[in-house]
Amino acid sequence: MHEMTLMGEVREIVVQAAKQHKFTRVKRVVLEIGQxxxxxxxxxxxxFDVVMEDTPAAGAKLEIEEIPGRAWCNRCGKEVEITSRVEPCPECMGMPGKIVQGMEMRVKGLEVE
Ligand SMILES: [Zn+2]
Structure with a gap:
């Protein structure tokens, strides 16, 4: 499962951050996931729970913030909201050129003790 691999990366970030900033327990993990x-x-x-076992984030609360997809439409000359990479521009039905936002998956924050 793709998500398992990604969560492994999140685990790595948490473990490294704990070492660097010398905290032992994470209460909350905030993830940003682009649509x-x-x-x-x-x-x-x-x-989450399985992957975070034996880390400072074991038993932590996971919060997910979904980032809406946005693309730049050359035809309209502006940014439009889209919900999938193959979706046309909602205003002119042309294919938006460049994804501006919504491809990311990152750790936004950790609440530690
Ligand atoms: Zn357009």
């Missing part, structure tokens, strides 16, 4: 990233928030929630 166009293909990452399923539900699947991330599902594997």
């Amino acid at each position: 166009l990233s293909g990452v399923q928030a539900e699947a991330m929630r599902f594997c």
Whole structure:
């Protein structure tokens, strides 16, 4: 499962941060997931507890913020909201040129003790 691998990366970030900033327990992990990233928030929630076992984030609360997809449409000359990478521009039905936002998956913050 793709999400399992991603959560492994999140685990790595948490472990490194704990070492660097010398905290021992994480109470809350905030993740940002772009709507166009293909990452399923539900699947991330599902594997969180298992992957975070034996780390400072064991038993922590997972919060997921979904970032809406935005693309630049050359035809309209502006940014438009899209929900998938293959979706046309909602205003002119042309294919938007460049994804501006929504491809990311990152750790936004950690609340530590
Ligand atoms: Zn357009």
